[in-house]
Amino acid sequence: MANHIEGRVLRRGDYRYESLRRDACWHAGVPDRYPEVIVLANNEDDVVGAVKLAGEEDLQIAVRSGGHSWSGSHLRDGTVLIDLSNLRHVTVDKEAMTGTAQPGIKGSELNSMLAEKDLFFPTGHCTGVSIGGYLLQGGFAWAGRDYGPACMSVTAIDAVTSDGERIHADETRNADLLWAARGAGPGFFAVVTRFHVKLYPRKRITMNSGYFWPASAARDVYGFVHEIGRQTPTEINLMCNRDPMTNDEPLISLNATAFTDTEEEAREQLSVFESCPAHAHVLTTRLNEVTDTATLSRLGTDPHYDETKHYLADNMWTHAAFDDLWPNFEAMLKTWPPAPSHMVLYNWGGHEGQPERPPMAFSVEDELYYGLYAAWSDPADDRKYTDWVTNHMRAWEPYASGIQLADENLVNRPYRFVSDENLRRLDDLRATWDPHGLFVSWLGGPKPGADAAGVSGMRRKRTVDP
Ligand SMILES: Cc1cc2nc3c(=O)[nH]c(=O)nc-3n(C[C@H](O)[C@H](O)[C@H](O)COP(=O)(O)OP(=O)(O)OC[C@H]3O[C@@H](n4cnc5c(N)ncnc54)[C@H](O)[C@@H]3O)c2cc1C
Structure with missing residues (x-):
């Protein structure tokens, strides 16, 4: 029930619902898709409450961290939209070169906190993007060629699953959920409430x-x-x-x-x-x-x-x-x-x-x-x-x-974004972690059998070996 939730809960037609829905999308092209309920979570318990609310009301779940999805993938009809923009806590352990960050923090904010300690994390090229959606889809970063997609530097996640359970996933516990969180993007089937990450020394x-x-x-x-x-x-x-x-x-x-x-x-x-x-x-x-x-x-x-x-x-x-x-x-x-x-x-x-x-x-x-x-x-x-x-x-x-x-522009042009093998594994994991299909998935989706597309006939550019 909504009374488990400390943060704001707005339903279609409520005063401020439409401004919150529009603010959930970073640009003016807000799609004509309307969540039934928007939950502005104040804390991790609110996320549990919002997941349970969706189950009780037979609604699906969509998640927003910073709303920088170009396609507004988080705005879906028939959903509870769980808005995590207020979950912004960050910790840094300089000795261990590790940190934790909640999904609503912006990459640029995280990096300026780290710069004060001479540390670095591969965050995106623009100021406004939050780390939630960014890390789940891969993360194309400043100096990304040196560190790989930023999701490689995620060592664990804290998440709320489709049955409202709070869990931790790392290389040994719930390792398949961590595997999925490194790249599933808008097709992820749990709510990440905290990322555990590796940090790096800042280049001079x-x-x-x-x-x-x-x-x-x-x-x-x-x-x-x-x-x-x-x-x-x-x-x-x-x-x-x-x-x-x-x-x-x-x-x-x-x-x-x-x-x-x-x-x-x-x-x-x-x-x-x-x-x-x-x-x-x-x-x-x-x-x-x-x-x-x-x-x-x-x-x-x-x-x-x-x-x-x-x-x-x-x-x-x-x-x-x-x-x-x-x-x-x-x-x-x-x-x-x-x-x-x-x-x-x-x-x-x-x-x-x-x-x-x-x-x-x-x-x-x-x-x-x-x-x-x-x-x-x-x-x-x-x-x-x-x-x-x-x-x-x-x-x-x-x-x-x-x-x-x-x-992504999957609505207009579905195309290959993971290997066929990984797509099959993601589908299998979704069936395990979200058996009732509570979480919405990729908007538009991948092109079926797309491993065979495109690449076969590509003429390789000439290369100049060093
Ligand atoms: C101006 C601009 C600049 C950008 N620059 C870069 C860049 O330099 N490098 C790069 O890699 N990308 C970049 N992007 C793309 C951006 O990283 C993705 O759109 C990313 O999804 C945005 O993160 P967000 O938290 O703001 O997304 P949101 O729109 O809030 O979320 C996108 C999707 O991710 C999922 N999601 C988000 N948070 C969670 C969570 N905590 N738990 C479960 N699922 C979640 C949801 O399915 C949601 O639909 C840019 C986008 C914009 C608009």
């Missing part, structure tokens, strides 16, 4: 260089990043978006960030970008600036995410040759949506020294990551930009090895 130097080109240089710049992306230890963020620097035509910007212990090492790493074949056409540069991830988020990434706009995201992992991607990209450049719509290309995997992956649900990744994000103001444009993003990502499917749940 974060150094960033930026290069900016007109779209006419796109083919050379993207070809270069496809060539060197795997070899360089530096994190590369190649972005395309309309910008005043190019009179609102698409601009290509390369942001390279080195995480090192000495300035010399960082400068050495960043010098590789001087050899980009498009160097002669560069509009402007910012070279070798010593900075930190909070500043990089604030000045570099955050301005592309405006909560007053409607957004749609989609993405792919690939190791394709850029020549194969170029025809679709060339077509996109001619019809690029208004700012702050953008596309990012990150180098990610396949490099020397990449950390070994533990057994975990997260199982699809590749050398390069493309994320495509359309942003618009007028709801009348919903179809136009949904089609623009979805159709352009669909055109790249022959070159994709899968997608990342971080930027």
Whole structure:
């Protein structure tokens, strides 16, 4: 019954229900899906109460930590929405290099707490994202190439199961639930109330260089990043978006960030970008600036995410040759949506020294990551930009090895986000942990039998061995 719950319990039609529902989604494109009840949990007992309430009222359960799911996956009809944004407690044990964090804390907040103690955790590139949804779906982080998907650094979880039991899952107790929590994302079938994590020493130097080109240089710049992306230890963020620097035509910007212990090492790493074949056409540069991830988020990434706009995201992992991607990209450049719509290309995997992956649900990744994000103001444009993003990502499917749940567009384009084997195991575990199907699962879901799709015909990009 709702009287077990200390936090707010709002039902459809209640005063403030609609503002809480809208606030649960970070951008203006709030989906037309209506939970029956929203529980704003104050503590872990409230989560137990909310799970029991769902069982009593024959409703399903959806969970929200920070509401940064692009598709608003947590907003579902016929559910109790358990909102964990007030569960924000963090502990740090510097000696043991471990910590705990509740799901409502934002990655940026966690990292600034850790920075004061010279520690680091691989949190996401934007300021607002909470760790709940971020860690469950994988976690594509600052310096992520050095640490792997952030869920690899989760050593245990505290969770509330579908029968309202509070449990702990680690490598020895309830190990299958920990396995699932590392990558199931919105398909997870329990409520995580606390993550136990490994912490790392903070590298002394974060150094960033930026290069900016007109779209006419796109083919050379993207070809270069496809060539060197795997070899360089530096994190590369190649972005395309309309910008005043190019009179609102698409601009290509390369942001390279080195995480090192000495300035010399960082400068050495960043010098590789001087050899980009498009160097002669560069509009402007910012070279070798010593900075930190909070500043990089604030000045570099955050301005592309405006909560007053409607957004749609989609993405792919690939190791394709850029020549194969170029025809679709060339077509996109001619019809690029208004700012702050953008596309990012990150180098990610396949490099020397990449950390070994533990057994975990997260199982699809590749050398390069493309994320495509359309942003618009007028709801009348919903179809136009949904089609623009979805159709352009669909055109790249022959070159994709899968997608990342971080930027999923499963409603419009179901695609492979875990291996078929892991998908089967997740389904089996769901049947065990949530036998009555209380928890909602992926919105739209994976493409069945998708292991066979895409990758087989992909022409590998040429590689330059170090
Ligand atoms: C502006 C922006 C920037 C982003 N940048 C990055 C980035 O740099 N790297 C990256 O990897 N991702 C990034 N993302 C994607 C983001 O990590 C995912 O959307 C993630 O799900 C957001 O976490 P959240 O807690 O805010 O999600 P929510 O929207 O609250 O949750 C998403 C889903 O996760 C599940 N869930 C959340 N919390 C829990 C819990 N405690 N227990 C059980 N299930 C839960 C629910 O099924 C829910 O539907 C970004 C998204 C946005 C909008």
